[in-house]
Amino acid sequence: MYKYNDFDEAFVRSRVEQFRNQVNRRIAGELTEEEFRPLRLMNGLYLQLHAYMLRVAIPYGTLNSRQMNQLAIIAEKFDKGYGHFTTRQNIQYNWPKLQDVPEILSALADVEMHALQTSGNTIRNVTADHFAGAAADEVEDPRPTAELLRQWSTDHPEFQFLPRKFKIAVSAGAADRAVVKAHDIGIQVVRNDAGETGYRVIVGGGLGRTPMIGKTIVEFLPKADLLPYVEAVVSVWNLLGRRDNKYKARIKITVHENGLDEIKRLVDERFALIRPTFSGVDQAMLRDIETHFAAPAYKNAPLDAFDDRLNSDPVFRSWVDTNVAAHKVDSYGILTISIKKHGETPGDATADQMRLMADLAEQYGHDELRISHEQNVIIPHVHKSDLPAIYDALKPAGLATANIGLISDIIACPGMDYCALATARSIPIAQEIAVRFDELKLEHEVGPLKIKISGCINACGHHHVGHIGILGLDRAGVENYQITLGGDGTEDAVVGDRTGPGFAAEDITDAIERIVRAYLDLRLNAEETFLQAYRRLGMDPFKAALYETEAKAHAAE
């Protein structure tokens, strides 16, 4: 994986020292909060409901065991023994003390990590397919491209004060696992008819208050044109973007208001101007970066013990079936470790759990870990013969839940348990739904179903693209939950449809159960997924189940 060069290292260290100085001056009263706030935000430090929160970037979700171990140490030493993995492949610490933050940043720098540009109107952490480098369906590993974009966007002088934040995601598979169509720029590595690899560039996607699916601005961009092209897009938006209104500032609105054709014309114009200034240094860098992402030395080992266990232990088999995805090498699997045991907080891992996952990755996984936007941890390269040992180690640590892609594999943002912007809580809703379907023993029968919950309209929990989306709102001083159905965050991305009036916190789990039971009644067969059934039938039967049953219950009272 990518290793910092001397420049990266010196830059990050100097930023830590700068911030240490700023924190000292704030505590000594030499800086007001107005002066300090933008400085702390530049370093990923937010103030939430009960404490500060430090958001640390995990570029394209990739970690090695040393880094994961350091995240565990930080959780123990400076926080309450856990961390929260987010939908943007970041980790958030919920309880750091202001005076400790420079130490934390210094500890992160020791393992080539930082919290820069995890806040503010900058280009944020570049995210990527969490199966990158391992997926059977990818054109190539998308991470060198993501790393090139990371280097280009980090501390880019032109892009530190953009109209709003800017998010880029990269994927390279036939299946989109990085929700690229819901990003300001989504990049898909593709191959053209001539067999050359290049990029499909998608702009103007985004969730939040005004959800939009991104539009393709160029079908095939030669590889060497990536940075000048992305720079052209960002600078066109930088000039055109609505700085007068925060709710209209994202590029999705710029594209919507000006039209894709006009944006494309302006981008092409700008691109023609700046393309000659890119001398090819970036391509030399890319080639160097690629060497850091070489495939691991895959091993050969007999699969007999694995097969025996598969045939003799149905619980193990269920875990393999649910949590292990096809790897490009037959004898390998991509293991997703669920950090969503029923009733636990989605995305949270304790320091001990982090250490265990780091150890397993080191021992069995070519020292690689990934964080998914779905808030789970992945060991991307696991020889199948090692799965029994890994399973046996994960189980006592509460990490062997077989629920990936199922109804309890819920995305939930921190919501009003932590977030200062929230209008309602998300975590307890996720916990309750997961526990309910576990008690009903229904989730494997229900099959693939993605529930995503946000605690406010900002949609960090991706509710718009959940098969079932839940949005927590404040309705006259009471938490209220609005449901959307039929959203999809994949290559067929679509924003879900709102069902109607929302539900009180006490009623939302029953409401979700009614929708799921309606699906079980309505599906053609066990192969038809919830999303397929919804697409075939539309909203009406689900809406009827959701509200009419409720009306009946009221009439009977």
Add this chain to the structure above:
Amino acid sequence: MSRRFTPKVVTANHLLDGDAIWLTADNQWTRTMSEAEYIDDADRANERLAFAASQADITVGAYLADAKLGENGPEPTHFRETFRTRGPSNYAHGKQVEL
């Protein structure tokens, strides 16, 4: 007719640990809301908020929050403020265990 003033407390987060704090009648900061000064007059509220904002070495983001008078002192009227008096619901962390 002047609009009725909704009683308030002055609240903020503590500069060092970010914990929720409230302003008392004798210019102290408390971590227990019921010890806060209960303010039922608009002028007084603005005056106290200005005082709070001037305490930049202790507070961050002081604001006026709606309150009602309970048995032991001011109580929150909105669920957000209720959460601030106890901490998150997914773990026994924050005030619910620390106070």
